[in-house]
Amino acid sequence: MRFELDSGLSSLQGRRARNEDFAGVQAPAAHEAERGWVAALADGVSGAEPGQGEGLMAAQTSVMSLLRDFHAVPADWDSSVALDRLLGHQNAWLAAYNRRPGADGRPREALTTLTALALRGRRYALAHVGDSRAWLLRGGECLLLTQDHRMERRDFAGLTRALGLDDALRLDHSAGELKVGDRLLLTSDGVHGVLPARQIAALLRATPGAQAAADALTAAALAAGGHDNATALVLDILGLADPGMADLAALGEALPSPGPLAVGAVLDGYQVTALVADNGVHRLLQASELATGRLVALKMLHAGRADDPQERAMLAHEIWLGLRLADAPRHRRRAGSPGFVRVHAPAEGASHFYAVFDWHAGRTLEQLLAQGPLEASQVIALGGALAQALSLLHAAGIVHRDIKPANLHLGDDGQWRLLDLGVALSPRAPAALRELHAGTPSYINPEQWQDPPLPADAGSDLFALGVTLYQALTGRLPYGEVEPYQLARYRRDPVAVSRLQPSVPVPLERLVLRAVAREAKARFETADELQLALERLAARDQVTPPRPVRAAADPAVPWQIALAISVLLNLLLVYWLVALPH
Incomplete structure (x- = not known):
């Protein structure tokens, strides 16, 4: 199964001297499909001197470095870990830049907000700092996923957290499950600072197509009298890939293991037809899929190991390996030589945690x-x-x-x-x-x-x-x-x-x-x-x-050979006595 996504990006300058928002989406290369997609939106903070443009520089470098490096991190890094470390490095660079005075001796203010999404397997990971926002539209309900890091008082209005503001970066992290039909949205405050949440939700519901929805949001923000840069990045989830390691590990933690199943028992549409093996750690059952009649093998933890988190993690890893091998490059295979038993992704809504394999x-x-x-x-x-x-x-x-x-x-x-x-x-x-x-x-x-x-x-x-x-x-x-x-x-x-x-x-x-x-x-x-x-x-x-x-050796053969040698020697002796001159 392939992950399918439609994206739309709209960024309007408004009445500002320059557009200091920056956003982008990066798809994985074909050989990196398992690493997933990454998207980010940054809103540069305008400095005291409008001509400096340090906010734009901070926004651009932060988004571009994240999109460039996300697929280069070690494969065993979790998405949240990758976002945290990459943004931490960018923050350290911006903070060091800001400690040095500019050429004119004035302090530097290369600061930016940033909200990033990593979409991997069937889950999303979110990292956020500042007052840009992330939203999720699912089933008609629009949910705000972030909280602004901003202090609003009569005598002061400003960010309490941003990239480049402090040596130590504190990111908000969250994660959740993805579903086909989800619509994710990243906005700068030029959109959500003007449009109320109910209007943003209404536009997301009413506008088909990711690009059309992004355009509608930014146009509505400026039409409502917004002066700031208005940027919207819309991500529509059209299809989900097989679950990744994080998805399976989460299932292993959340779902119970099946109890003892006798022949004839039914589990999530599979009817047990035989007990194949039980080694004290796992039980292997043969089952028939009721909808199709095909035979499958069900592998599950033994009742004595059902609550062992390590065994659950190892079974999740085995399922993940099987799914990964199923998607291995076809040029590495020979026709008619699959080499492995196919494993099936856990069905949506599965009631228990177990593995399903083809039966051969x-x-x-x-x-x-x-x-x-x-x-x-x-x-x-x-x-x-x-x-x-x-x-x-x-x-x-x-x-x-x-x-x-x-x-x-x-x-x-x-x-x-x-x-x-x-x-x-x-x-x-x-x-x-x-x-x-x-x-x-x-x-x-x-x-x-x-x-x-x-x-x-x-x-x-x-x-x-x-x-x-x-x-x-x-x-x-x-x-x-x-x-x-x-x-x-x-x-x-x-x-x-x-x-x-x-x-x-x-x-x-x-x-x-x-x-x-x-x-x-x-x-x-x-x-x-x-x-x-x-x-x-x-x-x-x-x-x-x-x-x-x-x-097999004939016991008489050695004696026959010895006799032949003896006769030959005797003949030579007779020849020497008779024929040779004395």
Whole structure:
């Protein structure tokens, strides 16, 4: 789903010598869509000398720097944090500028109000200082979102807070949920200082189109006798993207977890058809969507963990990862190789907090290996599909951390899929997940067991995939069952694949042994490199012939060889005695 927004901006000078208002909207680039939109309106404060123009400079630089830098902050920053830090830096610059006297020796007054909105996922974040304002029109009701920082007395009227006024900036912050059809409005005091709130609301309701509404507001302000600059920025929410991490975290905090659900129970339009798994932390259920009849998988917290805020945050992160992968660039995928199970965004009005996945009939690799090792061609196909999935994960800055046969699924459609992103790391992972030493010991690379341990990274996933391929070919683990910190297991190389399965082709054996090498520098560096090596194996007209299998040794053969050597020596001796001259 894409975030769709229509914006309109109108700024009229009025009777002032110059227009010191400044406003703008910045859309994210295609590869930054998840970071959302940002909009801001600033109203420069006129100095004692009308010709100085420092208020306009303050307004322009404040809005332009915010719009320019908002999409460059770290991806794991919350929108409110990004607004606070960027505006804090701008305030420090303006305050330092104002401490230095101008060229004519007069004090500088580069001050401005500013109201900013960040629209991300399905939420907005608001930062505000001064007496510009933000409004929200929803369902016909117009709500003022800000409070003016202004003191009004008989003998004094002025701002108590503004950018550049003090070294320490105090911003008002708020946040809320977005809905399709919302209309957001930013105004300078040249609009709301002249028009009453009821007239602003009436114009917002009556005027279709964001640009037309902005024009109507500023025109009405001047027509009502306004002398100040009049600026209005209107934002119409036409479509919402899938929920972001902040949206999902908020849902995880607000909604209860489902209680025990028996077969036949109904939850938000899903009827439970089977209990699939229960590991004490999560419960996985198969369910049928009543409206369509399609099967889905429902993942929810176990009753004993339902009130654990850390587990809720981790489940929210898993849903967010699934939605993010669904929107990954399509050029990173191959036709017919999705690599992951699709996750669905929580439905609007959901009564409980849980994850919904597509259901795929089939079996896990663990279930397949219970019947014996796989053929070489099957392992090549498995490795290629999973290396491709890991390439997509790692390009998105995600480390799976739990690659193993139980998390690899072969669907009835013939596609391999990587399951369970519950312990995966990303730049937005909650603190509890970062601190968790996750994974299954026998599949964890030795670098994570050394002292001090190295954190899991993309190489950890590649090592775990190598262990899985070795196991798929031989039915055994390359280093046996490993217990935590049992580094002795890694003091000798794994048994050659061909000793356990002589039919395995030589190139495939070399590839797998390289993937599970004891030293990290000897392994594949990236998932793309591993995928390319597997594709080269798969692309051959026929797999390299296996080593010839020797027949069982005949116990009489050594005696026959010894007899032949003895006869040959005797013949040479006779020839020497008879034929050679004495």
